[in-house]
Amino acid sequence: MTDPRLTPLAAALPDVVPFVGPETQERRRGRAFRARLGANENVFGPSPRVLEAIRKAAPDVWMYGDPEAHELRQAIAAHHGVDPKHVRVGEGIDGLLGLLVRLTVGPGDWVVTSEGGYPTFDFHVEGFGGRIERVPYADDRVDARGLIDRADWTGAKLVYIANPDNPMGGMHGAEAIRQMIEALPADALLVLDEAYAEFAPAEELPEIAPADSRVIRLRTFSKAYGLAGARVGYAIGPAPLIAAFDRVRNHFGLGRLSQVAAVAALGDGDHLTHVVTQVAAARARIAAIAHDAGLVPLPSSTNFVAIDCGGDGALARRVMQELAARDVFVRMPGVAPLDRCIRISAGSEADLDALAQALPAALEAARAAN
Amino acid sequence: MTDPRLTPLAAALPDVVPFVGPETQERRRGRAFRARLGANENVFGPSPRVLEAIRKAAPDVWMYGDPEAHELRQAIAAHHGVDPKHVRVGEGIDGLLGLLVRLTVGPGDWVVTSEGGYPTFDFHVEGFGGRIERVPYADDRVDARGLIDRADWTGAKLVYIANPDNPMGGMHGAEAIRQMIEALPADALLVLDEAYAEFAPAEELPEIAPADSRVIRLRTFSKAYGLAGARVGYAIGPAPLIAAFDRVRNHFGLGRLSQVAAVAALGDGDHLTHVVTQVAAARARIAAIAHDAGLVPLPSSTNFVAIDCGGDGALARRVMQELAARDVFVRMPGVAPLDRCIRISAGSEADLDALAQALPAALEAARAAN
Known part of the structure; x- marks a missing residue:
């Protein structure tokens, strides 16, 4: 019913x-x-410092978390050497994907992803009435060229790739992603989900160029930082797009202890x-x-x-x-x-x-x- | 830009x-x-038991929170004496309001609220393209009769009332809310935001009748339970509507420590x-x-x-x-x-x-x- x-x-x-x-x-x-x-x-x-920070901050849990997550945003920006205007913090990559899809995908709009790729992206796209073009993997890897081709044909708003990849575990190197970005159709946005980036060789990760209007990158504290239960992710992308998340965010959505935990996690390399x-x-x-x-x-x-x-x-x-x-x-x-x-x-x-x-x-x- | x-x-x-x-x-x-x-x-x-529960659970924060929030949902259901199928847990009342609006309000749909009422409800309605009819307060109280009248005229999908009220602090008694529900136009849903309910005299609160398809009630752990920084709210309402939240939820959105904290809070009357x-x-x-x-x-x-x-x-x-x-x-x-x-x-x-x-x-x- x-x-x-x-x-x-x-x-x-x-x-x-x-x-x-x-x-x-x-x-x-x-x-x-x-x-x-x-x-x-x-x-x-997580780091013992994270557990200590959570325990210390627990009595403050009666206060709403800072809705701008100012300290955490500053810490992430410093960590990656980018201006904070390129950084958006949110309730996990899942939450950020939901907001991104809401901002960019209306009923009937196309997105492109991989067949068998991350189902939560598809869940959000379907939830906002978008249409999904799915490109099969090639030799157990995301078909980067195929994604671009389909984006061309469909006029897709978003092209999603997890790199390193889930569920197969492989990755494309920095040069392959760079070529993908260069070949992206005008007005398409590459959604580069790097949830597993910290486990990959640093030299294989594409350089972060936050002002590049063609790419939004997503990172998380749920994997390498051991904070899945705190729900903190972040996006790095072009400033106008990053700013637009304010229009649709869950205002106090990022809890106080989660913010404290993530700041502490970044501090323990x-x-x-x-x-x-x-x-x-x-x-x-x-x-x-x-x-x-x-x-x-x-x-x-x-x-x-x-x-x-x-x-x-x-x-x-x-x-x-x-x-x-x-x-x-x-x-x-x-x-x-x-x-x-x-x-x-x-x-x-x-x-x-x-x-x-x-x-x-x-x-x-x-x-x-x- | x-x-x-x-x-x-x-x-x-x-x-x-x-x-x-x-x-x-x-x-x-x-x-x-x-x-x-x-x-x-x-x-x-919050209760000292809550702080103890958070500290004890902190080392488990590497695990995602249960996406069904099973234990918390059971505890809330038992607390109110309702079946868990009528209970939805979410990221604060704000988060639940956002999902509710998304589920029910499409572009051009009307909602009715009070002029000067809770701005986050309006934020969500505008965010999904809904139209807002605002009824002035009468003598510093929400004009319950006025809300119903405007719902009639506009064919509103949602009628929002905070009771007890924010920002003025007053409330309507149980009988006034009951009359409001009885007078509600067919196909309109009363969104009864009871964020402050625990501070009101219990006998003034309308009885919880979860199967009533005309009402969804919203409660929170952010106020009386002292957990604003943990972001946990819940809705009690008709089962089909409660179930529909699964279609749009942020899947792992409710963190592990937040769930643990809320369960402990309910346990310390x-x-x-x-x-x-x-x-x-x-x-x-x-x-x-x-x-x-x-x-x-x-x-x-x-x-x-x-x-x-x-x-x-x-x-x-x-x-x-x-x-x-x-x-x-x-x-x-x-x-x-x-x-x-x-x-x-x-x-x-x-x-x-x-x-x-x-x-x-x-x-x-x-x-x-x-």
């Missing part, structure tokens, strides 16, 4: 959400997961280095576990590894389910041919012990049932 | 925000306020009683301070008191500015005749000492300059 007061657009939207949370799965199972390796969270956690090192080691171990099970891990510039299960989507889904039955939570891409893979987040040693123990049996059970 | 990729709707929106935060004012002044009495925050703060008592005492003292200065305080069922400065909007604005010059932050209503008042939040004893000290001189200076 639909509420009769919904707008025609809202009434036509499906009752689905991009992700079912691990907590929901745990409630359905009646049992907690042993290893939480499905949401690309950072098990190595050593911890970031520590996390990136730990994640690299975990990626290597996931790859080894895959090899040991006779499977092929894909190269990754992120905090997860996609593993080719050697069959079709049904087999990979079965492997994922058999892992869940063994209390290991992982996810998988949603469309073929990417869905021959499962996607495993970097975990602690204990998490990966659980994975190493569960994977061979899960694989065997999945193959037997297929 | 406007970004050329904005939708026509976004391009036409003004570059304004509903509120300038006190932090912004402090940065402009180069000096902190001594008493922060402008944002109707709860200086008495004694602290809530303590806060309500403290607030009542502070209201009485604000009224006494006003009387001592020869001014008239308005009756309040909230955590603030509107004080009639005895002149026009220019005089009240001057009083507000003179208070700020004396390091006391207050706000005031935006339109005549309400803007003859300033609005002062319940403060600590030290806050109100500062107010008592500053008000006579501020008033004198304001009158001299007028």
Whole structure:
């Protein structure tokens, strides 16, 4: 039953959400997961300085957060060496994507993204009545040239690319992204989602040129900084576009403790280095576990590894389910041919012990049932 | 300069925000306020159990918050004795209002609210292209009958009322709201913003009838529960409308610590009683301070008191500015005749000492300059 007061657009939207949370799965199972390796969270956690900052600021939680997030915005601008007028802070990349789509995509407007790419972008575009052109991956990587071509054909307002990529883990180097920007049709905006940037080699990331009106970049504190539960993301882009977010923002949306936590996180570069090192080691171990099970891990510039299960989507889904039955939570891409893979987040040693123990049996059970 | 990729709707929106935060004012002044009495925050703060819960959960902040906010939703439902299907949790009442407007108000659709009422509601309606019919207050109270009449004339989708009211502080009793609901045109939805409900006499609040398809009620942890900086609000309403929020939500928008804090807050009824008592005492003292200065305080069922400065909007604005010059932050209503008042939040004893000290001189200076 639909509420009769919904707008025609809202009434036509499906009752689905991009992700079912691990907590929901745990409630359905009646049992907690042993290893939480499905949401690309950072098990190595935030800096101790962040925890200290949260604890210290907790008694101030009766005050609204600064609606301009002034201190955090300044800190991000300084971190990247850009003017604060190019920086917008928001409620995670998801929240910023929602506002960006609202600002730029009206009913019938086209956007271009990858088939099997980040579903929350699509969720927002559909939510504002936009039309989505999806370009298949090429050799398990985003087809950068294909995205540009389709943007040309459709007259797209937005071209979305996650680089490094989710869910496959690969990336295009700085030069490829530069070429993409140069080839972008006039009036299209490249939405460069760099949620996993801190895990990639710095020299592979395109230079930040904030005044370039063709690009908006999105970063987050949810991954390398270990603050997924605080919901802080930011955008770097051309000043007029950045300013326009004020027109549609949730005014006090960024909580006080979240702002404090993010400022503290930026201040501890050593911890970031520590996390990136730990994640690299975990990626290597996931790859080894895959090899040991006779499977092929894909190269990754992120905090997860996609593993080719050697069959079709049904087999990979079965492997994922058999892992869940063994209390290991992982996810998988949603469309073929990417869905021959499962996607495993970097975990602690204990998490990966659980994975190493569960994977061979899960694989065997999945193959037997297929 | 406007970004050329904005939708026509976004391009036409003004570059304004509903509120300038006190932090912004402090940065402009180069000096902190001594008493922060402008944002109707709860200086008495959250329960010690909340602070303990935040500190304990801080190390888990690397995990996304449960996107269904299951535990919190269950706790709210139990608190009000309703089924969880009638409860939606969100990023403050502001965030929920934004989603509600998005779900129900398309370009050209009408809503009805009060002239001088909560500006963030108007911000959202304008942001989605809706048209706003504003009904003047009658004798410093929301004109409930007038709202219904205008809803009839305009065919409004939404009728907004804050009860208890912000910025004037008064309220309509349960029977008046019941009559309003009965008189509501078919297909209109009453948006009953009860941000200040916990400060009002319980017997004056209309009964919660969650299955009633004519009403959605909004509550918050930002006021009586002392969690403005955590950004948690909730809606209670008809199940199909509540379910529709999933179609447009910021998926992981409610942070992990915020959820934990709100659950803990609901669990400490004694602290809530303590806060309500403290607030009542502070209201009485604000009224006494006003009387001592020869001014008239308005009756309040909230955590603030509107004080009639005895002149026009220019005089009240001057009083507000003179208070700020004396390091006391207050706000005031935006339109005549309400803007003859300033609005002062319940403060600590030290806050109100500062107010008592500053008000006579501020008033004198304001009158001299007028």
